[in-house]
Amino acid sequence: MTTIERPAPSADTSAVEPRPSSSRRIALTRHGKKEERRAIVMIAPAVILLALFIFIPAILAFGLAFTNARLISPYPATFVGLDNFIRLASDPTFFRALINVAYFAVVVVPLQAGVALVMALLINKQVRGTTFFRTVYFLPVVTSMVVVSLLWLFMYRQDGLINIIIDRVTFGLIQGPDWLNDTATSMPAIILMSVWQGVGFHMIVWLSGLQTIPADLYEAADLDGASGWQRFRYITWPGLSATRSLILVTITIQALSLFTQISVMTQGGPLDSTTTVVYEAVRAGFAQQETGYASAISLVFFVIVLLISVVQRFLTRDKD
Known part of the structure; x- marks a missing residue:
């Protein structure tokens, strides 16, 4: 009788992984x-x-914010409830500061973002000298805001550099105003200086966003005969969606927290035409030593900025 030997089943050692030991x-x-x-x-x-x-x-x-605390006082702070907020609701200086901040933000946000985008588009070209211009445009950003404010303070004087240039260009026909002591020109002067100082930083942010857009898209657009405006509208602008949201939020927060320029150049004047919420909070807390009232201003301003940030986040969200 012939015995048929069956081959032993081969074990798939690759499917069995050795378990690590307890050690x-x-x-x-x-x-x-x-x-x-x-x-x-x-x-x-x-x-x-x-x-x-x-x-x-x-x-x-x-x-x-709910006390009558003072910076230097022999008496301890006591709870006063909503008294500081009631006083704030009837404070005309606070509402003037809100209007000034809103005016500053509405002008600075689109102006600074737009100028920075144009500069980024110009220096994004691979041509000679772009590194030099990037350095020149970014130089005001690394300069202290206090130094920049003092520099422009002298330029804005009645006999300052800006009025001298206006006088020379117009051959003496136009006399420049006293920029920081005129209610009609004080805030525009602050806006011009602030945009000049901060535009370089956002130019770099725009530039980083531009360099993340694939070059293949532009090559395909060139093959299709797209114009420069079409390239920007259908490739560049959609490709900058994340960068656009970041720049919008950062410029808005910087605009709403305007303080250094006002403290150095105008101290809120003339006639409260340049006062801001942050400056009012600092003046109330340190100059007037009303810490509780200054805290109430800060708390209300925090809520306002938070609401603005939430609205911006909702409007700039990814709808896809």
């Missing part, structure tokens, strides 16, 4: 915990600084 698992766990501790140590300084200079002052300001 190996313990080593992996210890390594993960070690990396976690390193991460905590790395982020701890940033968290501490944020807590000391952002979170704790915000909480204190929220609490002080």
Whole structure:
């Protein structure tokens, strides 16, 4: 009788993965915990600084807004409820500051974003000298705002550089105004200086967004015979959607927090034509030493900025 030998079934060793031993698992766990501790140590300084200079002052300001606290006073602060907010609702200077900030933001946001985009488009070309122009355009950004404000303060004087240029160009037919002491020209002068100082930063942001757009799209557009405006409308502008949202939010927040230029150049004048909400809060808290009232101004302004940011985020969201 013949016996038929059957081959033994071959084991698929590739499908069976060896399980790590218990010592190996313990080593992996210890390594993960070690990396976690390193991460905590790395982020701890940033968290501490944020807590000391952002979170704790915000909480204190929220609490002080409901008290009559003063910066220097022999009497302890007492709870006054909504008295500071009631006083704020009838303060004409505060509403004038809101109007000034709104005017500044409405003009600066589109103007600065538009000028920065045009500059970015110009220096995005691969031609000789673009590095030089990038440096020149960005130079005002790295200069302190206090230094820039002092420089333009002298330029805006009655006998300053700007009026001298106007006088020379018009052959003495037009005399320049006293820019910072005239209610009609004080805020436009602040706007011009602010746009000049901040446009370089947003130019770099636009430029980084332009360089993320694939060059193949422009090559295909050239093959189809698209004009320059069509290339911008259907390729460049849609490709800058994320960059556009970032620039809109950053310029708006910077415009609403206008303070340094006002403090150095006009101190809110003339006749409160350049006063802002942040300047009013600082003046109330330090010059007038009304810490509770200044905290109420800051709290109301925080809510306003938060609402504006939410609306902007809703309008610039990705609808796809």
